[in-house]
Amino acid sequence: MFTRRINEKTEVALGVPQFAEELYELTDTNRTFLKKWLPWLDSIKEPNDTKKFIAGELQRFAEGKGLFGVIFYEGRIAGVVGFNLIESDNQSGHIGYWLGEAYNGKGLMTDSVKDLIELGKEHYSLRRFEIRCAVENSKSRAIPERLGFVNEGTLRSVEKVYDKWYDHVVYGLVV
Secondary structure: OOEEEOOOOEEEEEOOHHHHHHHHHHHHHOHHHHHOOOOOHHHOOOHHHHHHHHHHHHHHHHOOOOEEEEEEEOOEEEEEEEEEEEEOOOOEEEEEEEEOHHHOOOOHHHHHHHHHHHHHHHHHOOOEEEEEEEOOOHHHHHHHHHOOOEEEEEEEEEEEEOOEEEEEEEEEEEO
16 A cells, blocks of 8 residues: 655555545544535535545546545544646646644644655656645645745635635645
């Protein structure tokens, strides 16, 4: 199975169905925390919904269109990181991520995204990486800013999360 050691306490593994139960529990426990930024939470009602999602992501991985990684911290699932979209023709990867609330502030996501960029360069020949974050989501925005991404502008009213529309900052990194 695909696993990458990020540091002594953290590793990222390819998302597989065996992780569905624990990933669902993390999602469910953090539902209130995540709901402000993630529009898909209401579609995840039971562990089988997470299992179906992972199966779809594995299909996208097999087609070379995405990569869904599960972050483990001290042996427990802490969140996810990956390429929501790989554009092979344009050598571009669109990065997405989230962490459970208890895992924020430990540098996990910065280190995981940094490693994902290396993986994208080495194994997918990517040269451009993009991260989009809600303008108001300062914790999410801090990741690309720490990693040297360039703020390329703002897309207005681009994502509806339940009853609120968010503008997104687009960050790009060309290597």
